[in-house]
Amino acid sequence: MVVFLKPSLFLYNSVLLGSLPVFVGFAGLEFLDLSNNRLGGAIDLELDGLVGLRSLNLTLNNFTGSVPTRPGKSKVLKELRLTMNMFHGIIPVDIVGCRNLTLIDFSVNNISVPDRIGELSKLEVLILSSNSLSGEIPRSLRNMTSLTRFAANSNNFNGPIPAGIPKHLRNLDLSYNSLSGSIPSELLSPLNLQIVDLSNNRLNGSIPTALSPRLVKLRLGSNSLDYVIPTAAISTLQHLTYLELENNTLTGLISPELGYCQSLALLNLAQNQLSGSLPVELGNLSHLQVLKLQFNKLAGEIPIQIAQMSKLSTLNISWNSLNGSIPPSVASLKNLINMNLQGNNLSGSxxxxxxxxxxLMELQLGENQLSGRIPSMPITLQIALNLSSNLFEGHIPVTLAMLTGLEILDLSNNKFSGEIPLALTQLGALTQLILSNNQLSGEIPKFSSWVFVNTSGNEGLTNSATPSTSPESKKKGKPVSLTIVLWAVAAAIFAVGGIAIFLYHY
Structure with missing residues (x-):
């Protein structure tokens, strides 16, 4: 698209090819947008004639070489976007000379940053994501007193997070680095701070208790943080929408005070060492859409108040020590798509x-002590139905054949008996049927070739291709074909080998 609005030139998404032309006669040009084209090559003197340039956008091209040193030799340049190119090397020190810069976006290149970057005192937005930045985060950042957004995620930064992060910061993303040490006590406290992502680093110690009252998103997952969750401080955050503290070593209880964070849409405390029971106050989180508490040490019963989370779409409290029965009130969660209660001590029907x-599209109830009749399941089930490793017995209910969109059905390690319902062969979306280690008998129905069927550990089952071994056939002594022998050998190997190709996600 070509748009020329003096003093602006917009040529974004115009399928431009080749190298950058030399701009002659454009001294009055203030805004140049060449984003989303196929321009390439190194940039040298091509922009030197743009002495009045205020904004340059070269995003989504194939430029190589080093970052342009002084774009347009302009002393009024305010915005420089070079995202998603192939620039490499250190950011030229000359960039520091552009003292009017308020926005720099160098994300998705292969560059490194000079220590003097902090001299850009008017900078408001600095985005350095997905580069080859290494070493420690420049301490000169503390001099950027106007900085409101700093993103340096997906790099190779190591060492501690420097203290003195600018007080006007609203958005901080340092995720996916190798940062270590503790989180500075004042880092999360600036009054304007709204979004913080420090996930996937090597941070340790406790979570600071001084938190910005405007926090909307707090992501500290996949670190080595310990001690308890500072719930007293978190419970005061009326704007908090995302709280993600998963995959740390946090201990203690899930405090009832979390029920005061009524703006929460996502709460992820999975893979910690949290203990105690699920507080009934979690039912007050009426806006919650995702609740993940798997792989902790939680005990007690599932509170019936969980049904008050009417917007819940994902519920994962698997691999804890929860007991009691599954409350019937969970059926009122009409927006629930994934429910995972696997790996607990749940009993009853x-x-x-x-x-x-x-x-509901996925239901994981394996590794419990459930028993009794299997009721009609939601016909919307598609991803998986897992009832394995429970105490179910009797015939496999033919009503399971109504789950025409189901891809994985796991009934293994129960006490099911009788024949495999022929109607299950009509499940057109089925890719895995796992019936191993039950007490099934009769002939195994013929499933489509793409369906992996595991029936090992059922001594009474026979394959439809297995030849008759009646006394009459033995007496006649008819020769057995090679095909039948190979079928029998394969079946024997399969029964002894007992393979498993499916790993449930949590």
Whole structure:
């Protein structure tokens, strides 16, 4: 697209090819946008004639070489966007001479940053994501008193987070680096701070208790943070929407005070060492859409108040030590798509009204002590139905054949008996049927070639291709074909080998 609005030239998304032309006669040009084209090569003197340039956008091209030293020799340049190119080497020190710069976006290149970057005292936005930045974060950043957004995620920064991060900061993203040490006590406290992402680093120590009252998103997952969650401070954050503290070594209880964070849409405390019971006050989180508490040490029963989370779409409290029965009230969660209760000590029967969960696509109930009749399941199930390693017995219910969109059905390690329902062969979306280690008998129905069927550990089952071994056939002594021998050998190897190709996600 070509747009010329004096003193602006917009040639973004115009399928331009080749190298950058020399701009002659454009001394009055203030805004130049060449983004989303196929321009390439190094940039040398091509921009020197743009002495009045205020904004340059070269995003999404194939430029190489070093970053242009003084774009247009302009002393009024305010915005410089070079995102998603192939620039490399250190950011030229001459860039520091552009003292009017308020925005720099050098993300997705292969560059490194000079220590003097902090001399750009008017800079408001600095984006350095997805480069080859290494070493420590420049301490000169503290001099950028106007900085409101700093993103340096997906780099190779190491060492501690420097103290003195600018007080006007609103958005801080240092995720996916190798930062270590503790989180500076004042880092999360600037009054304007709204978004913080320090996930996927090597940070340790406790979570600071001084938190900005305007925090909307706090992501500290996949570090080595310990001690307890500072719930007293977090509970005062009325704007907090995302709280992600997963994959740390946090201890203590899930405090009832979390129920005061009524703006929460996502709460992820998975893979820690949290203990105690699920507080009933979590039911007050009426806006919550995702609740992940898997791989902790939680005990007690699932509170019926969980049904008050009417917007919940993902519920994962697997691999804890929860006991008691599954409350029938969970069936009122009409927006729930994924429910994972696997790996607990839940007992009793599956709620009879579970079939009314009309949005449910995945149900994981394996590794519990559930028993009784298997009720009609939601016909919306698609990803997986896992009832493995429980105490179910009797015939496999033919109603499972109504789950026409289901891809994975796991009924292994129970006490199911009788024949495999022929109707299961009509499940057109099925890719895995796992029936191993039950008490099934009869002939194994013929499933489509793309369906992996595991029936090992059922002594009473026979394959439809297995030849008859009746006394009459032995007496006649008819020769056995090579095909039948190979089928029998394969079946024997399969029964002894017992392979498993499916890993459930949590």
């Amino acid at each position: 599956t709620p009879e009204n579970i079939g009314s969960m009309t949005s």
